[in-house]
Amino acid sequence: MAYKVPDLPYPYDALEPHISEETMRFHHDKHHQAYVDKANAALAGTEWEDVRPKEILTRLNELPDELRDVVRNNAGGQYNHCMFWRSMSPDGGGEPEGKLAHAIKDTFDTFARFKETLTAAALSVFGSGWAWLAFDGKRVFIVTTTNQDNPVSDGLTPLLGLDVWEHAYYLTYENRRPDYIEAFFNVIDWDAVAEGFAEAPRPDVSDILDRPVSISGVQKRYGDVSYDDAKTQAAELKALTGWGPMAKVGTVARAWTALSVTLERHDAATVTDLEPSEVAQMAEELWIIPPARSMV
Numbered sequence: 001m002a003y004k005v006p007d008l009p010y011p012y013d014a015l016e017p018h019i020s021e022e023t024m025r026f027h028h029d030k031h032h033q034a035y036v037d038k039a040n041a042a043l044a045g046t047e048w049e050d051v052r053p054k055e056i057l058t059r060l061n062e063l064p065d066e067l068r069d070v071v072r073n074n075a076g077g078q079y080n081h082c083m084f085w086r087s088m089s090p091d092g093g094g095e096p097e098g099k100l101a102h103a104i105k106d107t108f109d110t111f112a113r114f115k116e117t118l119t120a121a122a123l124s125v126f127g128s129g130w131a132w133l134a135f136d137g138k139r140v141f142i143v144t145t146t147n148q149d150n151p152v153s154d155g156l157t158p159l160l161g162l163d164v165w166e167h168a169y170y171l172t173y174e175n176r177r178p179d180y181i182e183a184f185f186n187v188i189d190w191d192a193v194a195e196g197f198a199e200a201p202r203p204d205v206s207d208i209l210d211r212p213v214s215i216s217g218v219q220k221r222y223g224d225v226s227y228d229d230a231k232t233q234a235a236e237l238k239a240l241t242g243w244g245p246m247a248k249v250g251t252v253a254r255a256w257t258a259l260s261v262t263l264e265r266h267d268a269a270t271v272t273d274l275e276p277s278e279v280a281q282m283a284e285e286l287w288i289i290p291p292a293r294s295m296v
C-alpha cells in the first residue's frame with residue numbers, strides 16, 4: 001500500500017496570518033508530496049512496501065544498506081509531516097490542559113519555561129531539522145533531530161514536532177526563524193497533542209495499584225488512596241516518628257505527605273489518576289513495593 005499525502009484537516013488559508021496559504025500550499029502539496037513520491041519509489045517491490053512509516057523508523061538498522069538513507073529521509077518526511085499537519089489548527093494556540101499540562105509543568109515548571117526551551121531548541125537546529133516535545137513513558141522533554149529524523153527511532157513517543165526546515169517558513173518569514181517559531185505557538189492544537197500523550201505507551205503498574213495499604217487501620221487498594229487518605233496516613237506516622245523500632249517511619253511519613261502534594265498538584269482524585277511512573281516511584285518511597293536501592 002503506497003504512501004499518500006493526507007488532505008489537510010483545514011483549508012490552506014486557515015492558519016493565516018501565522019502560517020500563510022502560500023506556505024501551506026508549497027509545504028503540503030510540493031514538499032510533502034516529494035517525500036511521499038521518493039519513499040514510494042524506494043519501497044516499491046521490496047518487502048518493506050507495506051510497512052507503516054512509524055514502524056520503518058523504529059527498524060532502520062534492518063533496512064538494506066542501499067535503501068536505508070533514502071527511506072530514512074522520505075518515510076521520515078511522510079511520518080513527520082502527517083503529524084505536523086494534525087498538530088496545528090485555526091483554533092489552536094493557548095496552553096494545554098489536563099494531564100499533558102501537568103506533565104509539562106513537572107518538567108519545565110511553567111508553560112512559559114517550556115515555550116522558551118522549545119524555542120531555544122528550535123533555534124539551535126543548524127540547517128534543516130525539527131524540535132520535538134517527546135515522552136519516554138515517564139516524563140516529557142525536548143529533543144531536536146536533523147533532516148527528517150524522528151525521536152521514535154530512539155524509542156521515544158513524539159508528541160509535538162516543530163518543522164524548522166526553511167521550506168516551512170521562508171516564503172513569509174524569510175530568514176527570521178524566531179518569528180516563525182513565535183507564530184507556530186499561535187496554531188498548536190493542544191487537544192491533538194494531548195490525544196497523542198494519552199495514547200503513548202506507559203509502564204504497566206496495575207499490579208502495584210492493586211497492592212494493599214492500611215489507612216488508619218482500614219485496608220484499601222493503593223490505587224484507591226485519595227488526598228485525604230495520604231494526609232491521614234502522613235499525620236499518623238508523623239506521630240510515631242522517633243519510636244525506636246520504626247527507624248524509617250519519619251521517611252515514610254514524609255513520603256505520604258509528598259503523595260498528598262502530588263495528588264493535589266495533579267488534580268488527581270486517587271493514585272490511579274497519576275502517571276504510572278509516579279505510581280511506581282511513590283510506591284517505592286512509601287515502602288508499598290521494596291525500594292530499588294537502599295534508602296540508607
Ligand SMILES: [Fe+2]
Nearest residue numbers: 031163165168
Ligand atoms: Fe517540512
